[in-house]
Amino acid sequence: MEEEIGRVRKSATTEIVIRIDDFGGEKGVTIREYISSERYTGFTKQGTRIPAEKWADFRKLVEKVVL
Numbered sequence: 001m002e003e004e005i006g007r008v009r010k011s012a013t014t015e016i017v018i019r020i021d022d023f024g025g026e027k028g029v030t031i032r033e034y035i036s037s038e039r040y041t042g043f044t045k046q047g048t049r050i051p052a053e054k055w056a057d058f059r060k061l062v063e064k065v066v067l
Contacts, residue, residue: 013037027052
């Protein structure tokens, strides 16, 4: 099971992609960079995965961000 939640443009060639997935039998949220260029198109190694049981903790931290 994989569901893309959305994308945020980082630059002309790079987007941040947020997905819910099931990796190794564990549900979680994956946040990765996706590049579209002449040399390469696809996901990079840049990113992170938050297991479902840690999502509430992560969300509380993000809610503290004030810009």
